Amino acid sequence: MNIAFINPPFFPKYSRGSRSPAVTKSGTVYYPIWLALAAGVAEKNGHQITLIDAPAEAISVEETMNRLANFNPRIAVIETSTGSISSDIKFAEEVKKKFDNVLVCLVGNHVTAVDKDTLKSSNLIDAIARNEYEATIVELAERLEKKESLENVLSLTWRNGIEIVANGHRPALTQEDLDAMPFASEIFKRFCNSRDYFFAAGRFPQMMVYTGRGCPYLCTWCVYPQNFYGHTYRHRSPQSIAAEFKYIEENFPEVVEVTIEDDTYTVFKKHTIEICKLLIEQNNKLTWTCNVRADLDEETMHWMKKAGCRLVIVGFESGSNEILKLMKKGVRVEQFTAAENARKAGLLIHACYMMGNRGETLQTMNETLTLAKRLNTDTAQFFPLMLYPGTEAYDWAKKEGLITAKTWDDWLTPEGLHNTVVGTHDLSAQEIVDFCNYARREYYLRAAYFSMKAKNIIRHPSELKRTLKAFLTFYKHLFSKESKANTDKFKTRLSHDKDVTTEINGEKGLNNVVKKSSEATVIQKETVV
Structure with a gap:
């Protein structure tokens, strides 16, 4: 079965696979390591694979579609992130419309946390493989080949007619499972250019x-x-x-x-x-x-x-x-x-x-x-x-009403940079x-x-x-002038806070002296009496 693993087009050099996905000022771009590992496992199980990392190559939706057309996928596995999810869904819908009989499956941290809401947002998305998804994609392909129901494919949330079903959780992979996987670098060798990736440190x-x-x-x-x-x-x-x-x-x-x-x-x-x-x-x-x-x-x-x-x-x-x-x-x-x-x-x-x-x-x-x-x-x-759904910090901030974002798009600036939403x-x-x-x-x-x-x-x-x-x-x-002005602002604030603290501590000290003096006077009077 032909399975395409896709990091979809968005901003050029958008690092979707990092812990805080964005276009970074430092130029950091992560390898699509989870897609690569899943592709390697799928190939090892007899499937034909391709991997496309559109942001790293800075290629358009049109070019990505052309590559997919040459491959003709039966399953399209599409990486997602919080700030790019609107664009990711739109791309997934275009894949669904263009290729007959393709099953569109989203993966990644964001859709794992909000799986049902994501499927509700678009009737053209077929499924979400939650958490670690190597084994889930292989089992999904096996079910499709045998034309069997997707029931009991663990860690899969899928569309069963008009019903959205979240199957049970798949046990974590073991050391033996990890050792049995092809190296991610073996997949990068065939589908990625090492010069398209950068790590600032x-x-x-x-x-x-x-x-x-x-x-x-x-x-x-x-x-x-x-x-x-x-x-x-x-x-x-x-x-x-x-x-x-x-x-x-x-x-x-x-x-x-x-x-x-x-x-x-x-x-x-x-x-x-x-x-x-x-x-x-x-x-x-x-x-x-x-x-x-x-x-x-x-x-x-x-x-x-x-x-x-x-x-x-x-x-x-x-x-x-x-x-x-x-x-x-x-x-x-x-x-x-x-x-x-x-x-x-x-x-x-x-x-x-x-x-x-x-x-x-x-x-x-x-x-x-x-x-x-x-x-x-x-x-x-x-x-x-940086807050993301599914984390304890996100739940805390949401409960306290501290999140300023109105939509997932607000997680990024118009240029694709990080945006602080809390x-x-x-x-x-x-x-x-x-x-x-x-x-x-x-x-x-x-x-x-x-x-x-x-x-x-x-x-x-x-x-x-x-x-x-x-x-x-x-x-x-x-x-920059803005940087210097910002520095002056905080130095003034910190100096003021220090003065206030000193004043408060001084008042506390004076009060303690007065209190002790009063107590001493009382004791002296009591002694005289």
């Missing part, structure tokens, strides 16, 4: 892989564990992971780095070190990056460095223990040892900070900026909270965005930062090119 060109699925931590805003693959971490075997590194090295001569996109690659220390040992044994020549926890130990980092790791991405998120507790981060500021341990191991650090979480105030955001300056990592990003009880959405811009400028335009970068470039000369490219990318944002 990485070297170019790079290749993206997943070595495991699920995250045991409970961060309220994180979309993939809550919507897609759950909180149980299941990883591929070290042998499978090392083999894909070797495959990339041998088949993509232009690729210089691998981006490991697991939410938390280093969940199990022993497993991580086993991978490192295998990479060392096979004389791995590719550098790599990965996401790690803010309290990762030094020993693991030393093994990672020996195995070719260049940079770790750390989600510190907040400098306030109260905010960390409310977001269920599962770690306190005092436990943030990853930055220091990475330096000791010789690894670079890209730090992630998030503003606008539950309970956020101007003071707690400034605490986060203070933490970022103290950690002084190689690079840092300051992002407003504030807090103390801050508007725009104030949070403005503070992120202020924090970015305050962080990068510091003598301590320039000194650290100079030392890093001396130790890692290959970082000079990447540093210059990043600087040129953000130059206009850091030095």
Whole structure:
């Protein structure tokens, strides 16, 4: 059966597969890794496949349709995202109208969270494969080939006449299932150009892989564990992971780095070190990056460095223990040892900070900026909270009436950039965005930062090119008149808040002195009497 896997046309370089889908100022574009893995499994089960990544190639609806016409799909698997869903549905409808007998199936985090509502919005969409969908697509194809009912195809929401039916949930894939899959990079080799993809913190060109699925931590805003693959971490075997590194090295001569996109690659220390040992044994020549926890130990980092790791991405998120507790981060500021341990191991650090979480105030955001300056990592990003349906953070904001968006389209700006759609009880959405811009400028335009970068470039000369490219990318944002005015605004506000706090503390101190003086007088009188 012909099965087409499609990342549909939208804005050129729209990164639909990332955790916060958008056109990014940094130029980051994710590989269509979930489509590729599902395509590989479908092909392994005897089906003919094609994969089209329209945003990465910057191709039009017309060109996409022409490619599909040459393939003539029986099933069209279409990737979706929150901000692009209106366009995704429109494209799906056009596919349905153009190809006789095609079954249109949407996939992705957004439609997993709002499956029935999505099907209600268009009678031309046949089904939604929820969560991890490799096995669901294969079973769907088998049912169509045998002309059997779609009942009991697990994790499928489908249209049965005028009724919309949500079948039961499919159990999570096991390590054996993950190891049995073709490498995503094998599919990328045939259908994607590595130069169409970019990761701002990485070297170019790079290749993206997943070595495991699920995250045991409970961060309220994180979309993939809550919507897609759950909180149980299941990883591929070290042998499978090392083999894909070797495959990339041998088949993509232009690729210089691998981006490991697991939410938390280093969940199990022993497993991580086993991978490192295998990479060392096979004389791995590719550098790599990965996401790690803010309290990762030094020993693991030393093994990672020996195995070719260049940079770790750390989600510190907040400098306030109260905010960390409310977001269920599962770690306190005092436990943030990853930055220091990475330096000791010789690894670079890209730090992630998030503003606008539950309970956020101007003071707690400034605490986060203070933490970022103290950690002084190689690079840092300051992002407003990005909410997506299906997450605990979204449910909280919706219940509190804090979401400003009227439609899903509002998740993006007219240019396809991120748009902040939620504030807090103390801050508007725009104030949070403005503070992120202020924090970015305050962080990068510091003598301590320039000194650290100079030392890093001396130790890692290959970082000079990447540093210059990043600087040129953000130059206009850091030095514009609007940026300077924004900085002046927040410095004034923070100075005023500091003065008010000092005044309040002063009044409290004076009141305490008066109170103690009065108490002393009373005691003295009582003693005299």
